[in-house]
Amino acid sequence: MSNNDFDIKYVANLARIKLTSDQEDRLGSQLGDILGYVKKLEELDVSNVEPMAHAVPLHNVMRADQVQPSITNEEALANAPKKANGLFVVPKIVE
Amino acid sequence: MILHELTIDELTKKLASKEVSSRDAMQACLDRIDNIDNSINAFISLDRENALDQADAADSALKNGANHNDQPLLGVPVSLKDIFCVKNQPANCASKILGDFRSPYDGSVVQKLKQAGAVIFGRVNMDEFAMGSSTENSAFGRTSNPWDLDRVPGGSSGGCAASVVAQECFGSIGTDTGGSIRQPAALCGCVGIKPTYGRVSRFGVIAFASSLDQVGPMARNVSDAATLLGSIAGYDPKDSTSVPTEVPDYVGDLNADLDGIKLGLPKEFLGAGIDSEVRSVFEAAVKQYEALGAEIQEVSLPHTEYAVATYYILATAEASANLARFDGIRFCDRVEGDDPFSLYCNTRGKGFGDEVKRRIILGTYVLSSGYYDAYYIRAQKVRSLIKQDFDQALEKVDALITPTVPYTAFKAGEKTDDPLQMYLSDIFTISCNLTGTCGVSLPCGFSGSPKLPVGLQLLGKPFGEQDLLNIAYAYEQATPWHKERAPL
Numbered sequence: 142m143s144n145n146d147f148d149i150k151y152v153a154n155l156a157r158i159k160l161t162s163d164q165e166d167r168l169g170s171q172l173g174d175i176l177g178y179v180k181k182l183e184e185l186d187v188s189n190v191e192p193m194a195h196a197v198p199l200h201n202v203m204r205a206d207q208v209q210p211s212i213t214n215e216e217a218l219a220n221a222p223k224k225a226n227g228l229f230v231v232p233k234i235v236e
Numbered sequence: 237m238i239l240h241e242l243t244i245d246e247l248t249k250k251l252a253s254k255e256v257s258s259r260d261a262m263q264a265c266l267d268r269i270d271n272i273d274n275s276i277n278a279f280i281s282l283d284r285e286n287a288l289d290q291a292d293a294a295d296s297a298l299k300n301g302a303n304h305n306d307q308p309l310l311g312v313p314v315s316l317k318d319i320f321c322v323k324n325q326p327a328n329c330a331s332k333i334l335g336d337f338r339s340p341y342d343g344s345v346v347q348k349l350k351q352a353g354a355v356i357f358g359r360v361n362m363d364e365f366a367m368g369s370s371t372e373n374s375a376f377g378r379t380s381n382p383w384d385l386d387r388v389p390g391g392s393s394g395g396c397a398a399s400v401v402a403q404e405c406f407g408s409i410g411t412d413t414g415g416s417i418r419q420p421a422a423l424c425g426c427v428g429i430k431p432t433y434g435r436v437s438r439f440g441v442i443a444f445a446s447s448l449d450q451v452g453p454m455a456r457n458v459s460d461a462a463t464l465l466g467s468i469a470g471y472d473p474k475d476s477t478s479v480p481t482e483v484p485d486y487v488g489d490l491n492a493d494l495d496g497i498k499l500g501l502p503k504e505f506l507g508a509g510i511d512s513e514v515r516s517v518f519e520a521a522v523k524q525y526e527a528l529g530a531e532i533q534e535v536s537l538p539h540t541e542y543a544v545a546t547y548y549i550l551a552t553a554e555a556s557a558n559l560a561r562f563d564g565i566r567f568c569d570r571v572e573g574d575d576p577f578s579l580y581c582n583t584r585g586k587g588f589g590d591e592v593k594r595r596i597i598l599g600t601y602v603l604s605s606g607y608y609d610a611y612y613i614r615a616q617k618v619r620s621l622i623k624q625d626f627d628q629a630l631e632k633v634d635a636l637i638t639p640t641v642p643y644t645a646f647k648a649g650e651k652t653d654d655p656l657q658m659y660l661s662d663i664f665t666i667s668c669n670l671t672g673t674c675g676v677s678l679p680c681g682f683s684g685s686p687k688l689p690v691g692l693q694l695l696g697k698p699f700g701e702q703d704l705l706n707i708a709y710a711y712e713q714a715t716p717w718h719k720e721r722a723p724l
Contacts, residue, residue, distance in 0.1 A: 152601045156596050159584070164593070171655050174655075175598060178656055181545045182615060187617035190620050195433070196433045196673075198479075222564055223570065229566055231565055232576055
């Protein structure tokens with residue numbers, strides 16, 4: 142759990158967030174402090190502890206596979222930054 | 237009678253007797269907002285016409301025989317945190333990134349509030365995407381604490397707490413991921429409930445950390461909070477983590493009898509780091525409980541010191557996945573790029589504020605290849621230990637009693653440059669989200685100078701909201717704190 146190799150550029154890229162160099166410096170050093178703090182968890186022996194994902198005593202909640210009413214194509218596209226012919230428009234992906 | 241000062245209980249009685257109309261009540265809130273919200277800044281946006289139309293509809297329903305037994309909130313103006321989807325209304329999560337977004341549908345809590353007859357209006361301020369403890373991380377400016385405008389209202393549901401305490405609405409609905417209902421309730425001086433995970437549907441609530449988020453009410457007293465909770469609680473097939481159990485009659489079953497009730501004082505919460513005035517106000521509240529017949533005993537939650545670190549790994553990991561949807565394709569203010577990758581980076585780089593960026597990046601890191609086991613899985617294991625602590629303590633007592641926050645409202649700007657200090661303000665509230673249990677914060681007194689509210693926190697068993705409400709109600713009935721009004 143070392144944070145010496147925390148590379149803000151690399152992780153921001155994974156997170157798909159463009160940072161200015163100022164932000165890289167500031168966020169990088171703040172995140173270094175926070176990672177230093179969470180190292181606390183290394184103090185505990187957790188070798189025989191089960192991980193807990195959530196608090197609800199429910200498993201594999203299923204519903205019947207039935208068609209239900211939903212929003213229209215027009216409503217689904219109402220907030221789209223760009224749309225055409227009932228579709229979302231995105232930059233070219235495949236050459 | 238000053239209309240905007242009424243409690244929900246008082247207002248519904250006057251609506252039922254036709255002494256006042258819902259339109260009067262709604263107009264009183266709008267007038268109040270016009271008079272004071274320049275200084276409070278609780279409201280991000282407001283659709284006045286829509287609010288008055290809903291009020292008129294409630295008045296017609298009342299005229300046609302509708303009643304508050306069937307619709308407990310009929311005609312009552314309730315504000316909503318800017319995180320809920322209300323059909324055709326904006327939902328910004330206090331972020332720039334959502335631009336002119338309007339919800340195409342009503343979330344389940346909104347549907348339930350409408351069924352209960354509430355006039356739901358306005359979108360109140362919050363920390364962006366519910367990430368923060370002071371309502372300073374908002375693209376719409378900070379909200380002020382009604383007791384001292386230079387101070388923060390707490391967060392992330394700071395707009396909810398401020399709007400209730402400043403009497404701009406009769407109640408409000410917020411969300412609590414690490415204390416975001418209880419902490420602002422404490423710092424502003426109102427009642428806030430974080431229900432058990434699974435008690436209230438999360439469908440139509442913009443997700444922050446899905447295993448921790450829970451919707452809950454904020455109100456001027458315990459009975460009002462119980463009314464609001466009863467209206468939003470219950471199973472929802474649209475939320476797979478919603479639990480199919482009966483919803484009690486929270487208000488009808490309110491009971492101030494503390495005979496045989498055992499309250500646990502977690503010794504790990506009462507070490508160093510608590511402001512001396514908060515400590516003495518809290519100790520007086522504990523004595524009051526003893527005088528009222530409750531038995532107090534010390535309990536231990538040995539892993540308390542690990543809760544904040546555990547939380548900031550799990551919550552940011554979940555947030556990094558949840559907030560991936562804000563990419564500029566289906567919604568959001570898009571910033572173009574030559575390819576999808578640069579479009580995503582540009583859109584998110586411009587649209588998200590600093591704290592949101594910080595948390596997404598931290599969450600991405602703890603889930604990334606090579607670090608997943610060391611951070612994320614380890615934190616999930618510590619979460620189990622924290623849950624075991626709570627299970628064991630709550631076998632011995634009916635509820636835990638703690639201060640909600642180690643200090644009173646701090647000054648705006650005081651902690652903004654030090655995110656870790658800001659995170660540590662949630663130290664007493666955060667475990668309850670990790671364990672998925674329920675919690676309440678209620679007013680228990682004031683600091684001397686400046687006069688600022690202090691909150692008392694009660695933490696209960698899973699689906700034990702009724703017990704917590706009763707324990708809170710007993711204290712409230714015996715004390716004057718909930719009647720104090722902020723000097724506005």
